[in-house]
Amino acid sequence: MVKYTDLNKQYIAGVWRDGTGKTVYQDKNPYNQEVVTEIKMASQKDIDEAYESAKRVQKQWEKVSAFDKSEVLTRAVQIMKNRREELVELLMIESGSSILKANVEIDFCISITNEAASYPMRMGGEIVPSLVPGKENRLFRRPLGVLGVISPFNFPMYLSMRSVATALGAGNGVVLKPDEQTAMSGGTVLGKIFEEAGIPEGLFNVVIPSIEEVGDGFVEHPIPRMISFTGSTEVGKHIGELCGRNVKKVALELGGNNALIILEDADIDRAVNSAIFGKFMHNGQICMAINRIIVHKNIHDQFIEKFIAAAKNIKVGDPKDKENMIGPLINPGAVERILGEIEKAKSQGAKVVLEGKVEGSIIHPTILTSNTNDVATAKNEMFGPVVTVIPFSTEEEAIKICNDTQYGLSGAVHAGSIEKGVEIALQLETGMVHINDQSVNDEPLIAFGGEKQSGIGRFGGRWSLDEFTTFQWISAQNRHREYPF
Incomplete structure (x- = not known):
């Protein structure tokens, strides 16, 4: 099997080509900062062409039989299985993923695309009783039409596929804008997969623009009926405002400040195992990652001792080494930001009980304690x-601390x-809670999403189908209707 090429190109109207923007982006390996490739960025003209193409071909795609649509998505699933090794390597090189994390991400992509393959068979309707005699409702x-999808760098392939595959399965056209730091693994490789699977030319497009050049042009473009965005709360708020102003539907999956609550009667060893995975999977660069661990005071010291010991045993380094579970952060700027937050926390009274050394873009596990x-x-x-x-000290206090966040x-x-855990969970202001587990969970059939400033909408299963479709009411008056005038 020949490896994919031209992953540094734009994919517009079924053609792989350079962008017509003014800048060239250097895509770097987060671990060693080596330039992986250079990308000639897209312009607003390229975005226009991508959206126009998606709109034009979507009208044809909507009329394709449900079985044929489903077959395209099923072929995409098989392609990902066949190319797993190639995709894992791309994720390691471009996003700094460990071998474990990259394989988990491919599994997620396969699962959600499998689910999306069922959507064409679920695009039916229903007949609803009418108040009017002789009327049939x-x-x-129906598909929305065209969607714009904006995806982040942390789980680039999956967080793109989660919207792309489901939108295509529901009969839509799609234009994808991945994070430029993971433009290939989160963008153009999806173009290759669906091209190989036989998607109609021009239905799915991938553009990699410079935001400095195009500004809000991707979101405010008149063609997309909906924008699906995964990323920071700050940017998500801005996109939500733009969509509201332009009367577009929007799905936002934003940041998190996720808590793990450990009650006094919990199994400490199980809690430690959960905390290690839920915090340090992909270096904590996951919106669902544990950010705070809230522990009953009577087991606090015992938990800390075991948690520190376990954290010290995590292998850290080059993600290509299958023994390493923690690799680089996405860029050196992320390191500086995090070190600044640690220093600020120390000045506010927090104590560092495990100080992780810094090696280039890698930060070793770091644990702080705080009374507030x-x-x-x-x-x-x-x-x-x-x-x-x-x-x-009390369950009420734990709940209050957990909910004390935007x-x-x-x-x-x-x-x-389990029942005590569920009782606590029902009092937490969060979209998802996992009992005797950790916070990093996602499944293709579940309603995935947050509350408050963590987002709007739900991904997965029938919820994605609802997000990416609309309903049209057509009534038929079967017999003469008497009107009052």
């Missing part, structure tokens, strides 16, 4: 291998009984 599920939720590393999303442990994405509770 028909409701038809008001230190920088607890208040702010770290998006790195840094966690703050906070003690509590975010509400994910969370977890360790308890002696």
Whole structure:
């Protein structure tokens, strides 16, 4: 099998070509900062052409039989299985993913595309009773038309595929704008996969523009009926405002300040294992990652001792080494940002109980303790291998600490009984809570999404189908209707 080429090109109207923008982007390996490739960036003209193409071909795609649409997505699934090794390597080189994380990401992509392959068979409708004698009310599920998808760098391939595959399965056209730091693994490689799977030329497009050049042009473009965005809360708010102003539908999956609550009767060893994975998977660069660990005061010291010991055993270094679970942050700027937050937290009274050394773009596991939720590393999303442990005395206090944040994405509770854990979970202001587990969970059939400033909308299963479609009411008056005038 020949490896994919031209991954540094734009994919517009079925053609692989350079962008017509003014800049060239150097795509770097996060581990060693070597230039992986150079990308000639897209211009607003390229974005226009991509959207026009998606709109034109979508009208044809909508009329394709459900079985043929489903077959294209099923072929995409098989292509990802066949090219797993190639895709894993790309994720390691471009996003700094460990071998474990990259394989998990491919599994997620396969699962969500499998689910999306069922969508063409679920684009039906229903007949609803009418108040009017002789009237038949028909409701038809219809594609929205064209979607713009904006994806982040951390799980680039999956967080693109999660919207792209489901939107295509629902009969839409798509234009994808990946983060330029992961333009290939989060963008153009999807173009290659669907091209190989036989998607109609021009239905799916990938553009990599310079935001400095195009500004809000991707979001404000008149063609897309919806924007699906995954990324920071700050940017998400701006996109939400733009969509509201332009009367577009929007799905936002934003930041998180996720808490793991450990009750006094919890199994400490299980809690430690969960905390290690939930905090340090992909270096904590996951919107669902644990940011705070809230532990009952009577087991606090015991937990800290075991947690530090476990963190010290995590292998750190080159992501190409299958033994290493922690690799580089996405860029050197992320390192500087996180170190600044740690220093601020220390000045606010937090104590560093495990100081992770810094090696280039790598930060080793770092653990702080604080008696309050008001230190920088607890208040702010770290998006790195840094966690703050906070003690509590009562369940009410633990719930209050957990909810004391603008975010509400994910969370977890360790308890002696499942029912006690569920009782606590129902009082947490967050979209997802996992009992006797950790906060990093995603499944293709589940409603994935957050509350408060962690986002709007739900991804996965029938919820994605609802997000990416609309309903049209068509009534048929079967017999003469009497009107009042």
